[in-house]
Amino acid sequence: MGSGILRAGARFLPAGAVVLMYHSVLPDPAPQRDILGGIVHPLAVFERQMEVLAREYHPVSMQEVHAFVLGQKPLPRRSVAVTFDDGYADNLEVAGPVLRRYGIPATVYVTVDCVEQRQIPWPARLRRAFLTTKKTAWTRPGGAPVSLPEAAERQHSLDLTSDHCAGLCGDVQEQFVAAIERDLEVGPYTANLMMSWEQLRTWVKQGHIAGSHTLTHPNVAHIGDAELQRELSESKRRMEQQLSQEITHFAYPGPALQPIWSQKTRQVCHAVGYKVVVTTTSGLVRPGADPLGLCRVGAAQTVAGLRWNLENSFLGRRV
Ligand SMILES: [Zn+2]
Structure with a gap:
């Protein structure tokens, strides 16, 4: 058109x-x-x-x-x-x-x-952690508690975490992402993409x-x-x-x-x-x-x- x-x-x-x-x-x-x-x-x-x-x-x-x-x-x-x-x-x-x-x-x-x-690359791991977690509350390091069932708060947490992670690489990045996955109680992602x-x-x-x-x-x-x-x-x-x-x-x-x-x-x-x-x-x-x-x-x-x-x-x- x-x-x-x-x-x-x-x-x-x-x-x-x-x-x-x-x-x-x-x-x-x-x-x-x-x-x-x-x-x-x-x-x-x-x-x-x-x-x-x-x-x-x-x-x-x-x-x-x-x-x-x-x-x-x-x-x-x-x-x-x-x-x-x-x-x-x-x-x-x-x-x-x-x-x-x-x-x-x-x-x-x-x-x-x-x-x-x-x-999978870390943005996909973080996205999966925040969007599939069954946890209802999460406290960002140094931040206020977040109510995860609130879609906007969940997304905001993902955005803030992604901004932080974007400046990390190598082992430090891996440890950061793994800690979030542990915190949010999502197991490692095993499908091979x-x-x-x-x-x-x-x-x-x-x-x-x-x-x-x-x-x-x-x-x-x-x-x-x-x-x-x-x-x-x-x-x-x-x-x-x-x-x-x-x-x-x-x-x-x-x-x-x-x-x-x-x-x-x-x-x-x-x-x-x-x-x-x-x-x-x-x-x-x-x-x-x-x-x-x-x-x-x-x-x-x-x-x-x-x-x-x-x-x-x-x-x-x-x-
Ligand atoms: Zn890319």
């Missing part, structure tokens, strides 16, 4: 590519709602979105987007790259066959500790790209210098060891707090050898853009929403 007019207008605009951001794709997201929230796409929607991309747009890889911003390779108008954050196994198992059917290349950014420990190294190797063999999303998914603009260095370089090193290839792609986690990157994080990305880095800032990727701070666009939860986001982004509007 109305997208024909938007599309006609896009012909007169300078070239640009859209990098779409997905997380998880499941046949039935309902059972995972208390864990993954709004980051899951139902398979039926994802399938229709990929069909639209293949028919009305030009799917390209992040390697092509990189060459495009460097001025080494022109891209057709309405070029779109597909990316997935966190490293869910469903990217290969559920989205993979759809991508193959439509010939769409994609990039997955994995949280390396989650791959190695088959553990994350890719294994073997699955990631299959992903790469299928022609897709694997990039890093840190070791433990902190907001890297809010952690110490040594931790920043380690999250960026150690995740890269372990991926290179496991995949026997150089890892040059990276996606900033944006679990909570703003901003999610800075000139310092950009400098460390450059120093450790990342070449193509994506953020969660919405916008069109134009020729000459900084390859170490590329915009992305949310995929939206419907086909109409996806078209709207794409058409507006190609017109240079933020969505």
